[in-house]
Amino acid sequence: MSSEIINGPKTLLSIEGVDLWFGGTHALDDVTFDVRRGEVFGIIGPNGAGKSSLLNCVNGYYKPKSGRILFKDRDLTSVRPHQVARLGVGRTFQNIELSPEATVIGNVMLGRHLKIRSNAFTEMLHLPGAARQERTSREYCEGILDLLGLGEFRDHPVSDLPYGRQKLVELARALVTEPDLLLLDEPTAGMTGEERADVGRQLRKISASTDVTLVLIEHDTGFIRGITDRVAVLDFGKLIALGTPDEVLENPRVVEAYLGASGNLVETLMESLSD
Structure with missing residues (x-):
């Protein structure tokens, strides 16, 4: 799927045709989308879809084989992680590192x-x-x-x-x-339902009371549906859907992609569709 980039004052982050390979594995395949200032943007997809790899490209841990990543119109493609952080990109990881x-x-x-x-x-x-x-x-x-x-x-x-x-x-x-962009890799992984709800409230509070733009990876599609403005869906490194949570979760290609995932994930997706 292709997605037109419309750069302008509302665009904070632009992913433009990003390709990433690990040996013979095509981790990211011509991924293109934009993130607008002030929005809460979700990235979903089955395990191995390339979600964390994409965040690692944004904050400099991985260097794409081709394509560009623009943050505030600056190309981050060859910028080191500590420099990316100083430019205003924050990051949390799946595992607690405290x-x-x-x-x-x-x-x-x-x-x-x-x-x-x-x-x-x-x-x-x-x-x-x-x-x-x-x-x-x-x-x-x-x-x-x-x-x-x-x-x-x-x-x-x-x-x-x-x-x-x-x-x-x-x-x-x-x-x-004080990041302008905060990347959150599975912020509710391993949490109870009550803990996930609390994190959701806190992220909404951050979005409402600060200028921080949030980009988050999540497997809980109900959580994504309740907190995000727009969602990108990756499957085998390809962008297969982009839009509002309702548009994306009702997309037949997204449902088909999740049918190959774990039973719990499929169940969560179906519950989201029936809400």
């Missing part, structure tokens, strides 16, 4: 280093500028924790928190980098 024995605020402060300009020398001398930046950064991090309903846990070790809240801590750590 320091379990450190406190919640300690973990979140680690994500703030991109915004702190002091160095080891100024910190060693306890210069006023370094102390001021540290204080300002902590206040900012605490504000993000309050936004996500984590303020009361700021001084708790991460290991004391249930899984769903740990995922929110990881989300907070990504947000304190």
